[in-house]
Amino acid sequence: MTSEGTFCLVLHSHLPWLAHQGGWPVGEEWLYQAWAHSYLPVVDLLERFAAEGRRDVLTLGVTPVLAAQLDDPYSLRGVHDWLGNWQLRAQYAGRRLADLSTYEHRQSERALSAFETKWRHGFSPLLRPLVDSGTVELLGGPATHPFQPLLDPRLRAFALRTGLADTALRLGSAPEGIWAPECGYEPGMEHGYAAAGVRRFMVDGPALGGDTSAARTVGDSDVVCFGRDLEVSYRVWSPSVGYPGDPAYRDFHTYDHPTGLKPSRVTGMDVAPQDKAPYEPALAAEAVARHAVDFVDAVVRRLRDLREQKGRPGLVVAAYDTELYGHWWHEGPAWLEAVLRALPEAGVHVTTLRGALEAGHLGGPVELPASSWGAGKDWGTWAGPQVADVVHGNAEVQRELLALDFTGPTRDPVLDQAVREALLSLSSDWAFMVTKDSAADYARYRAKVHAERFRELVSRRGNGARAAELRLVDGPFGHLDSRGLA
Template identity: 60%
Template sequence: MTAPRTTEQQPGMFALVLHSHLPWLANHGRWPVGEEWLYQSWAASYLPLTRVLRTLATEGRQNLLTLGITPVLAAMLDDPHSLSGMHHWLGNWQLRAHEAALMPDRARRELGAREHRLAAQSLAEFEQSWAHGASPVLRSLVDGGTIELLGGPLAHPFQPLLHPRLRRFELAEGLEDARMRWGTKPSGIWAPECGYTPGMEVEYAEAGITHFMVDGPSLRGDTSVGRPVRDSDVVAFGRDLQVSYRVWSPKQGYPGHAAYRDFHTYDHDTGLKPARVTGKTVDSKDKAPYDPNLAAAAVDRHVEDFVRTVVDRIRSERARTGRDALVVAAFDTELFGHWWFEGPQWLEKVLRALPEAGVRVGTLAQAREQGYVGEPVQLTDSSWGSGKDWRVWAGDQVTDLVQLNSEVVQTALDTVDKTRGSARAPGRPELRDRVNDQILREAIMTVQSDWAFMVSKDSAAGYARERAHKHAHATREIADAVATGHPDRALRLADGWNHADGLFPGLDARRLPDDVTPGR
């Protein structure tokens, strides 16, 4: 199969959307779930992705993709503790590779040499460009017109289940956090877990959001244009599953090809990954050694397959609807590099090959501005999780977390309301309250969507429950000191818990909205 190379312009547009997110991990354990998760994703996905984007930008290419960065991930990528930890992690990777390159057997020496080159390149890039965090790196890509950045609520809550006041607060604070870091306030967001319930479009409009992501089934599979939601001007763009699932789906996709590096198999002496997938039913000890040449050939075949899939989809949708079609492929950023080692190579080649095949590549903001918008849709409750409903975050396996979240949020709101009510006086400005700020910080950390997801999927469920309960305990402990008339103790506790994490210094409880009526 050969991807089409033509000067003929295809009747539509392709938009690649990547969603970058991890829960707050800094100072919450190292292995196997804590900071190691951050550093692996940083080295394998975030560094290679920005390398690809910078390379393409130097060629004059613009509007390559729409990149979502959640505020909680952005905070970690700017955090001094995380930056120091990442620098050490990269150095350790290089040392492990060096040790492997000195081992007696040839396979390990070759593995060590390859990994050493990658580690050295990553370490040099990190020291040259990332010393002050991710924000300068991302800002340069935005300012240069290379990407569109999407924002989101502060700590990635499953918004449909969140109290409307806290939902509005998290969104407004998240957008302000983005403006502070990147010098621009995003007009689009990747709604956490693509979760939606009617009324949220009104809240989006009030916050200045013009477009957001949903999963394809939310639009009944008709994703060839964005759709204004209900009576608003806020546009929902849907993930094209026919195209997106070509790359990755719950059951198949390119990364499972036999030639690609196997994610799960480790060389236990060095911590490096020496094997290729080989076969879905092949035990780790029986997997064949990784061969970069075989992997590179597979990348080329999958680039050709994907480009042809996009071209065919644009043409078929144009024939079906009678208008130029939009194709939106959307994935977790961490798929490219962390889960699928060859993903960044594939991504760079795809972004070159699509224009060669006559496909115009653009961002969601461009799609909205250039008229890839259809009739309004009466969007209903939905997500991109299992069943495309809310079961992952509200099902039987997580009823305890749903109850915990509800109780903690109500405790936080009641405490902050009471404190603010007693502090307000006519003609006097309301002063900032560090205790109230921390109560809200701990509450939003409690209700991160990741904890319910990890429990429902049985992925480090113990860690997830421990994290949710730790932040819930902090919320209650501070609130109890306030309620029992111990303001000095409340302040000491708030400062202590804030020091433990140190994120979102701009969060200001004075901006918590008073209106308790959902935006419907």
């Protein structure tokens, strides 16, 4: 069969550092929901493809701060408890919602079984075989998912080295590609990538003027960027439309409050929660099949159009948050599997970003503008007037951090912890949540708490306090050596 062209699916797995931060409606509950409804089923899907001998199924980005949480003993205990509680809630629902109770009990039982038989030692032991076998291509990133253009170059380089080193410790080797946090870019960053050993990274389609039909080298470097094809990607998930809004799919926002379960289907975008129809899995399965066919047709049409325009086979890169599949969109994993099986049957070469380069989808050099994948495709989400206080606070933390002396002869655990707290305060998530008014107070609180911990540790260290005298809060990146900032 003649290939219509090449398709790459890129999933980006990320949550801010939430473990040890408290429960509903934020903190650990976010982590456990995404773990149960996205990470478990997506890994199960990838393991089945691996068992079939499939290679280069998709490119998977896992941010270091998420990988740390998915391996953390506290988190592992917490999600196990959460899964058991989910099963209890499903049983309790039988008093009023018999069909939902049966469905949820089966779902929770599968999740508990998968976790207890495979996940008890964390995510890394499951991810490494998928990477080593070539089933997935792994993307990494800076340690705590900062918006890199707003970081001092010295701190930017340190955060990236720390993140890549963390991935190497967990999986045996550092990734050659990264999902740049928020696809944030400023001209010249490619040289920092090259120095860190990063050979490819993601940008959003508009940064390439909408021409995402091939990867491009950036500036005068050998570092390659891939752009997200918005025409195809937005069929699934866009600011206003997409498959998950279909009336048959499960409604994410409507809860049965006594049990915390979600009993309704979308029904209609303007239908009040109390008026929504009950969720019907069979009806949702019909929508999955319909939307898988529609997506495959859209990819084939796009590739044929690119071949006609360019005179050669084209490339389509569709990129999404992993959490869309199962967490935000309950039926997402089923749709994902249907698409990944149907595309090759339609004559499309499905591969990874690495595989796309091996297939020859590399264009000439490009000068990228300052950009992101946020609203407006600029830096406004992370540097706009709504977050002026966050931006100012981040600048102050950086200034104070980089004024410290990191030239000690041995590691200083207090200084290492202070640097970890500073990096956590600089996470891009806090500004994003404030701009989007999604738990904005919580986001400001988290940025403030980490900044205060940083300053307290620096102050008490300056007054002669030693690690044994301080309560060093558990956190990610125990390997972090602050002397790397010298």
